[in-house]
Amino acid sequence: MTDTVDLGLPSLRDVPKTRVPQKAGDFKTDQEVRWCPGCGDYAILAAVQGFLPSLGVARENIVFVSGIGCSSRFPYYVQTYGMHSIHGRAPAIATGLSVSRPDLSVWVVTGDGDALSIGGNHLIHALRRNVNLKILLFNNQIYGLTKGQYSPTSEPGKVTKSTPLGSLDYPFNPLSLAIGADATFVARSIDSDRKHLTSVLQAAAAHEGTALVEIYQNCNIFNDGAFDAVKDSSVRDANTLALQDGEPLLTADGKRGVIRDEHGGLRLVDEPNLHDVIRHDATLDDSSYAYSLSRLDSQVTPIGVFRAVERPSYDALMAEQLATATSTAGPDELRKLLHGPNTWTVD
Amino acid sequence: MQRLSRVVIRFAGDSGDGMQLTGDRFTQETAAFGNDLSTLPNFPAEIRAPAGTLPGVSSFQLHFADHDIITPGDHPDVLVAMNPAALKANMGDLEPGATIIVNTDEFTKRALTKVGYTQSPLEDGSLTKYSVHQVPLTSMTTEALTEIRESGELGKKEAERAKNMFALGLLSWLYHRPTEGTLTFLQQKFAHNPVLAAANIKAFEAGWAYGETTEAFEVSYEVAPAPMPSGTYRNITGNTALAYGLITAAQRAELPLFLGAYPITPASDILHELARQKRFGVRTFQAEDEIAAVGAAIGASYGGSLAVTTSSGPGIALKAEAVGLGIMLELPLVICNIQRAGPSTGMPTKTEQADLLQAMFGRNGEAPLPIIAPQSPADCFYAAIDAARIALTYRTPVMLLSDGYLANGAEPWLLPDMTELPDLRVEFAQTPAEGQEFLPYQRDPDTLARPWAIPGTTGLEHRIGGLEKQDGTGNISYDPMNHDHMVRTRAAKVDGVHVDDLEVDDPTGNARVLALGWGSTYGPIAAAVRALREQGHEIARAHLRHLNPFPANLGDVLARYDKVIIPEMNLGQLATLIRAKYLVDVVSYDKVRGLPFPSTELAAVFRGALLDLGVAA
Ligand code: SF4
Numbered sequence: 001m002t003d004t005v006d007l008g009l010p011s012l013r014d015v016p017k018t019r020v021p022q023k024a025g026d027f028k029t030d031q032e033v034r035w036c037p038g039c040g041d042y043a044i045l046a047a048v049q050g051f052l053p054s055l056g057v058a059r060e061n062i063v064f065v066s067g068i069g070c071s072s073r074f075p076y077y078v079q080t081y082g083m084h085s086i087h088g089r090a091p092a093i094a095t096g097l098s099v100s101r102p103d104l105s106v107w108v109v110t111g112d113g114d115a116l117s118i119g120g121n122h123l124i125h126a127l128r129r130n131v132n133l134k135i136l137l138f139n140n141q142i143y144g145l146t147k148g149q150y151s152p153t154s155e156p157g158k159v160t161k162s163t164p165l166g167s168l169d170y171p172f173n174p175l176s177l178a179i180g181a182d183a184t185f186v187a188r189s190i191d192s193d194r195k196h197l198t199s200v201l202q203a204a205a206a207h208e209g210t211a212l213v214e215i216y217q218n219c220n221i222f223n224d225g226a227f228d229a230v231k232d233s234s235v236r237d238a239n240t241l242a243l244q245d246g247e248p249l250l251t252a253d254g255k256r257g258v259i260r261d262e263h264g265g266l267r268l269v270d271e272p273n274l275h276d277v278i279r280h281d282a283t284l285d286d287s288s289y290a291y292s293l294s295r296l297d298s299q300v301t302p303i304g305v306f307r308a309v310e311r312p313s314y315d316a317l318m319a320e321q322l323a324t325a326t327s328t329a330g331p332d333e334l335r336k337l338l339h340g341p342n343t344w345t346v347d
Numbered sequence: 348m349q350r351l352s353r354v355v356i357r358f359a360g361d362s363g364d365g366m367q368l369t370g371d372r373f374t375q376e377t378a379a380f381g382n383d384l385s386t387l388p389n390f391p392a393e394i395r396a397p398a399g400t401l402p403g404v405s406s407f408q409l410h411f412a413d414h415d416i417i418t419p420g421d422h423p424d425v426l427v428a429m430n431p432a433a434l435k436a437n438m439g440d441l442e443p444g445a446t447i448i449v450n451t452d453e454f455t456k457r458a459l460t461k462v463g464y465t466q467s468p469l470e471d472g473s474l475t476k477y478s479v480h481q482v483p484l485t486s487m488t489t490e491a492l493t494e495i496r497e498s499g500e501l502g503k504k505e506a507e508r509a510k511n512m513f514a515l516g517l518l519s520w521l522y523h524r525p526t527e528g529t530l531t532f533l534q535q536k537f538a539h540n541p542v543l544a545a546a547n548i549k550a551f552e553a554g555w556a557y558g559e560t561t562e563a564f565e566v567s568y569e570v571a572p573a574p575m576p577s578g579t580y581r582n583i584t585g586n587t588a589l590a591y592g593l594i595t596a597a598q599r600a601e602l603p604l605f606l607g608a609y610p611i612t613p614a615s616d617i618l619h620e621l622a623r624q625k626r627f628g629v630r631t632f633q634a635e636d637e638i639a640a641v642g643a644a645i646g647a648s649y650g651g652s653l654a655v656t657t658s659s660g661p662g663i664a665l666k667a668e669a670v671g672l673g674i675m676l677e678l679p680l681v682i683c684n685i686q687r688a689g690p691s692t693g694m695p696t697k698t699e700q701a702d703l704l705q706a707m708f709g710r711n712g713e714a715p716l717p718i719i720a721p722q723s724p725a726d727c728f729y730a731a732i733d734a735a736r737i738a739l740t741y742r743t744p745v746m747l748l749s750d751g752y753l754a755n756g757a758e759p760w761l762l763p764d765m766t767e768l769p770d771l772r773v774e775f776a777q778t779p780a781e782g783q784e785f786l787p788y789q790r791d792p793d794t795l796a797r798p799w800a801i802p803g804t805t806g807l808e809h810r811i812g813g814l815e816k817q818d819g820t821g822n823i824s825y826d827p828m829n830h831d832h833m834v835r836t837r838a839a840k841v842d843g844v845h846v847d848d849l850e851v852d853d854p855t856g857n858a859r860v861l862a863l864g865w866g867s868t869y870g871p872i873a874a875a876v877r878a879l880r881e882q883g884h885e886i887a888r889a890h891l892r893h894l895n896p897f898p899a900n901l902g903d904v905l906a907r908y909d910k911v912i913i914p915e916m917n918l919g920q921l922a923t924l925i926r927a928k929y930l931v932d933v934v935s936y937d938k939v940r941g942l943p944f945p946s947t948e949l950a951a952v953f954r955g956a957l958l959d960l961g962v963a964a
Contacts (some may be wrong), residue, residue, distance in 0.1 A: 016803075029810070031822070063802045065646070068813075075810050076823070081802035083649060084812030085642075086672050092639035096646030096654070097802075100605050100630055104650070104802050122642070125635035318630060325625035333626065334598050335765050338591055342528060343581045343762070344379055346572075 010208035011132055011313070014102040015057045022053040031076045040191035040217035041070060044138065045077055047197045052078075055105070055205055062105045065094040067114040070145050071138035071217070074109040088119025091126040094133050099315045105205070108135040112153040113143050116172050120152075123212075124181040129314040130209035136201075137174055137214045138191075142223035160222075175294040175306060178212045179287050185211035186290060187305040191218060192231055196303065203305055209313040230301045241296070243304030248277040249293075251300060258296065266292040268299045282308045348523075349566045353412035355420030356518065358511075359437045360429030360450075362396050362405040365511040370407025371757075372515055372532065376524035378582035378759055381572030382411040385870065387419035387943065388755045392612065392695045399453075399461050404436040413571040417723070418870040419756065421945035427514055429453060429484070432462045443476040448517070450510065452485035480563060488513040491553035492546050500542045509550035516554025523569050526555070576761060583760045585724035585753035586613070589683060590620035592731025594627050597653045599732070600739055600771035604629045605647035605654045607640035609662060612695040613751040614685040617657045637665035641682070645669060648678040649811075651775060651801035653735060657683040660702045661692065664709065670744050671710045672813045674837065677788075677797045679738035681731070686750040688941045697941025698751035700866050701917035706746040707895060707924065713834045715841040717741070718894040720748040722869035725760035727753060730892065732769065737844055739773045742796040748894070750916075752867045752943050776800040776807055787811060787821035795840035846893040848900040851907075853887035854880070860956045861908040863933070865891040865921055867943060868914055874946035875953055884963055886953055894921070897928070905931045910956050912936055914949055 027049040035041045052062065062080040066072035068087035075082025081104075085093050090108045098106040115123045115137050126133055142160070143149040149162040153174065157166040178186045185207040189197040197215065204211035216227040229239045237252035249258035250272075257272035266278070266289075282305045284290070290307035330336070356373070360366045367388055377384050387408040396403030410420035425446045428434035430453035441447070454467055468474055469481060488510040495501050512533070519526055530548060537544035558564055583591075597604035604627065608618040622631040630647070634640035641656040648654035656666065663684045673680045686702045688694035706718045717737050721730035727749055738745040776798035779785045787809045788797050800807040809821060817824035818832060851861070852873075864872045869890050876888045889904060891897070905911055905925070911933040913922045919935035926933060936952050938944065957963035 031810075058805070060805045060808055061803050075812070080808055082810035082812075083676070084810065084814065085645075086668055086813050089638060089642040089669060092634065092642030093646035093649075095639070096605060096607060096632065096643030096648075097650045098646075099632065099643075100603060100647040100652045101650040101802065121635055122639050125639065322625055322628065322630065326628055329626040334595060337594065337624065337627075338581075338762055338765075339579065340581050342375060342379060343579050344381060345579050346381065346575045346577050 009055070009206040011134075011206060012055065012057055012105055015061050015105045016103060017056050018058045022059060024050045024053060026059060027052050027079050029077055029079045033077050034073065035070060036221050038220040039070070040140065040219070041074070041138065043191045043194065044136070044197070044215055044217060045074065047194050048201065049078065050194075051198045051201045054202065057105055061103055062107070063094075063097060064107045064109055065090045065097065066109040067111075067119055068145070069111040069114045069143070070219070071109055071111040072114060088114055088117070089122060090114070091119065091122040091133065091135065095126055095129075095131045098132050099318050102315055102319055106133050108133050110135060110137050112137065112139045112141060112151045112174070116152045116174060116177070124177070127178055127181040127183040127210050127212065130184050130311050132209060132313040132315040134204050134211045135213065137212060138217040139174060139214050140217045140219035140223055141226050142219050144219045144222055148222035173294055173297055174212075174214045176291060179291045179294060179307060182287065183212050183307065184209045184309050184311045185305070186307045187211070188214045188216070188303055190216045190227065190230060190303065200305065203308065207308060208316070209311060230303070239301055241300050241302040243280050243282070243293070243302050243306060245280055245282055248274065248279050250277060256300065264288075266296060268296055282306060285309055349568050351568050351570050352414065353410065353416065354425065354522065354568065354570055355408065355410045355423045356425045356427070357406055357408040357423035357437060357440075358427045358514070359404055359406040359433035360511070361398050361432065362391055362393065362403050363398060364405070364429045365508070366405045366407050366429070369511045369515045370409055372529050373518060373524065374409055374757055375528050375532070375582060376519060376526070377409065377411045378580070379525055379528050381575075382570055383414065383416050383573035383575060383759060384409060384411040384582075384757070385416055385419045386410070386757045387752070389942070390696055399430055399432050399458050401432050401436050401462055404433050406433070406437060411570060413573050415573060415575070416874070418874045418943070418946050421947050425518075427518065429510070429514070431459050431464055431468075434468065435462050435464070441477065444478065446478045446480065447474065448480045448482060448514070450484035450514075451481045452483045482517070482557075482563065484510045484513055487553065487557065488550050491549055495542065495546050495549060498542070501546055505543065506546060509547050512547045512550040513554035513557075516551040516556075517558045520555040520558030521564060521567050523567060526551070575759070578761045580759045580761055582757050583725055583728075584616075584755055584757045585721065585727040585749055586616040586685070586755070587620055588725050588727040588760065589721075589731050589747075589749060590617045590624070592728040593621065593653075593655055593681070593735065594624055594629060595728070595768060596732045596735030596771055597629070598627060599768055600653055600735065600773065602651065602653040605644060605652040606631045607634050607643035607647070607654070607656045608632070609634050609637045609640045609658065611637075611659045611662045613687055613754045614657045614659050614662075614683065616754065617683065617685070637662040638669055641666040641669040641673075644680055645673055645676070645678060648673075648680050649676070649801070651799070653679065653681070653739065655681045655683065657685065659685050659687045659695075660689045660705065663702065663705060667710045670716070671712065671714045673744040674710070674714045674716060675813050675816070676811050677742045677837075679742055679799070680744040681734045681738050681747060682744055683731075683747045683749060685754045686748060688939065694941045696751065698867065698943060699916050699939055699941060700748070700750055700868070701920065701939065702748060703865075703894060703917065703920040704923070706748055713838060715838050715895065716743055717745045717841055717844050717896065718748060719745065719892060720866040720894060721753060722866060722890055722892065724753050724756050724758045728760070732771070733892075736769065736771055739771055740796065741794050741840055741844055742799060743841065748866060750867050773799065776804065778804060778806040785809065786819045788816050789819050790836075795836060795843060842896050844896055846896060846898055849889050849891065849898040849904055851887055851889045851904055852876070855885055858885040858887035859909040859960055859962055860953065861887045861889060861904070861911045862949075862953055863889050863891065863911055863913050863921075864915070865894060868916065871944040871946040871949050872914060875949035878946065878950045879953055879957075884954070884957055886957065891921070894924070902929050905929050905933075909960055910934060912953060912956050914944055914952070916944070
């Protein structure tokens with residue numbers, strides 16, 4: 001039993017609300033989960049299943065669309081509607097679904113190879129259009145399903161089966177790419193930090209338009225420990241920069257901070273004067289700030305919402321055009337169309 | 348005034364000369380007059396190819412008659428050549444006695460040299476076989492516009508550009524065409540610029556007056572209206588008819604229409620047309636590429652829209668993997684391939700029907716889909732509705748194969764009775780009764796279609812995808828027996844699509860030769876058969892609308908004839924399919940010139956077949 005109510009979440013404005021409160025268990029399917037034991041995907045699945053009830057929307061109005069790769073098995077394990085599609089195309093398929101069904105909450109689950117390599121084109125175009133999609137990009141910096149080739153986010157020099165002498169590829173920074181494509185919502189979280197991941201998912205769900213969430217995901221089989229710098233409790237505080245609106249950009253251990261450099265960009269410095277440390281603001285219209293944040297990656301890892309700005313979603317704009325156009329249609333419209341302005345009659 | 352039964356006119360000029368517009372206007376006038384007609388636009392792929400060169404020539408051919416006709420004609424009776432390049436490029440198609448109207452202003456030494464004329468053909472006696480009218484179209488146009496030019500608001504270039512309307516006016520006089528339509532059209536087209544509207548109208552009227560008052564043309568001609576079945580008609584091109592067919596199908600199915608498309612010649616006009624028709628609830632999505640276009644259509648279909656993607660051969664190649672997904676998901680999808688000359692980029696503006704085997708087999712794995720081909724521009728309307736019917740009823744991607752000739756060609760269309768348009772409504776799966784399990788791949792026993800269970804329906808939450816499905820549940824399955832079963836089931840579903848029996852046109856029932864075709868070869872084949880019958884020969888004719896599955900009676904039809912000839916604008920693709928399926932050694936007659944078959948050529952081929960059998964002398 002559902003009806004449409006205003007949940008105060010712009011992106012879910014038209015999605016029916018559930019009347020019966022849901023629990024994480026309601027989002028589990030009868031399918032056996034088939035990721036490798038210890039894979040980071042398990043934690044993400046649990047976080048998503050745990051967070052979905054909080055949206056309060058009807059389960060049948062949620063759709064997960066994925067491409068190909070380990071992460072793309074995700075829809076099979078969530079008791080909503082779902083499509084496990086083909087390599088790289090999930091954003092395109094989800095676009096067609098989302099714009100034609102404003103009453104659905106549409107999620108895309110993808111990986112670094114799926115989203116940034118074979119499907120790179122669809123990703124950037126979904127972002128620039130601001131389609132009402134929530135894109136969860138599981139970044140494990142490796143190809144897992146095809147058994148361990150380097151990915152477009154792998155570090156240069158990486159030795160894999162397809163790069164025995166080390167990879168020559170320079171990697172993408174997914175968030176820099178998204179910001180460059182004028183994404184309206186860009187965030188990063190970590191598979192093992194359930195609390196943080198949940199809060200980022202919530203912010204993404206509320207955002208009208210495309211929300212890109214990069215999730216650092218450990219592939220313990222082919223790229224174990226890729227994110228130890230931000231996970232290992234002995235070093236993580238020195239290496240992460242928690243992004244919180246209005247709060248100063250300081251590493252968790254407080255030893256390093258971000259200041260403006262002389263060219264208007266951002267710079268990480270040791271023992272900064274707190275007065276100079278920039279306070280985070282994800283709502284800045286000018287994307288150069290969020291972009292500069294994403295470029296700090298080589299020294300520190302910002303975690304949280306980089307950018308969240310308002311721009312009408314493609315779905316809303318299309319719905320508006322359609323509503324205006326359909327309101328002009330008369331009862332005999334089809335016959336008028338077929339006949340056109342120039343007909344003649346033969347007796 | 349002289350009465351004629353039929354005339355073929357070809358307007359030819361530089362691609363910047365407005366020949367398509369001129370031809371289109373003459374067509375509209377002719378349609379309004381009540382002649383039967385058929386058109387053939389022919390233009391370069393370049394938007395503005397270098398001026399005055401052979402590759403830059405654009406032409407528009409129109410065949411109109413006081414009787415029923417089915418092709419744009421093989422040889423122009425009248426060639427309007429706006430420059431030396433247009434004359435040179437089109438001379439080869441003229442028969443002795445044809446009329447040529449040339450714009451002498453453009454026959455300068457430089458323009459002649461550009462296309463390799465060392466001497467002007469107007470002066471060297473090479474055109475004596477023809478009736479040549481030398482008309483200084485450009486200067487007469489600018490002269491007619493002197494007054495408007497004196498106002499200072501019309502430049503010389505703009506004035507010269509109206510010469511196509513002068514030519515149209517002259518031809519309209521010569522063939523007694525009604526002019527109101529063109530005058531209204533020009534008013535509307537240039538509504539934003541009254542000076543240009545006035546200039547074009549003035550040029551048009553000056554052309555008419557030139558014909559009427561000078562003695563350059565001794566006679567004018569009349570082609571009486573054709574006796575056509577009673578009803579209301581309009582003129583329509585294949586791409587417009589296809590777009591209207593899609594809208595009509597969606598309206599009759601009571602579903603929103605979704606088009607995912609990426610611009611490509613010669614399919615883009617369908618996107619343009621549908622984008623204008625949003626008032627029917629049509630969503631058009633110009634995607635970032637061909638794959639996204641079909642992907643978005645699949646997403647929309649999953650959500651319950653009548654989803655369509657339109658493209659041409661190269662784009663269809665890119666879509667192949669996604670179409671395979673559509674076949675696996677068993678969702679309705681209409682894929683329109685407006686074929687053009689290939690392979691690769693090929694000749695984008697030229698026609699061909701060489702994507703039949705791509706439609707049949709161009710995907711990985713056993714991935715059959717129904718294939719349907721319209722036979723004339725207006726027939727694109729009905730083919731689109733039929734494609735939607737099959738897609739919706741059987742929950743499958745369907746390939747519709749049109750081509751450049753049908754897409755841009757036009758003919759009068761007897762408008763359908765709105766009450767007789769088919770009902771295409773289908774039911775979405777409903778919330779299951781308490782205690783009942785929903786099986787996403789449980790099939791309808793008649794159609795083998797699976798339920799169309801759209802998101803938003805309580806209790807039908809399910810997951811689908813490109814991995815092999817377990818029968819019934821739709822769960823992932825690697826079971827060998829299940830895979831074999833599912834592959835055969837998907838094939839059986841397509842084989843079981845209901846299509847009408849093939850109708851054979853064999854008036855006496857005694858013919859021994861059957862001319863069999865598909866798609867846009869309908870016109871030339873039918874015209875050739877008609878010509879042979881007028882000479883007393885017996886020959887049968889049939890045209891396949893459904894290429895997959897074939898009509899159930901096709902095998903019997905083939906067996907009735909001693910010889911089956913299949914003309915195709917490819918290297919024998921239908922012939923290959925028929926030989927493989929029916930073990931009948933059909934004769935393939937194929938040409939890939941980027942142009943439709945001349946009907947005279949086919950008549951000669953068919954006559955040859957009759958001779959071989961000793962049934963013609
Ligand atoms: S290969 Fe890696 S990413 Fe894939 S399931 Fe196994 S651990 Fe997870």
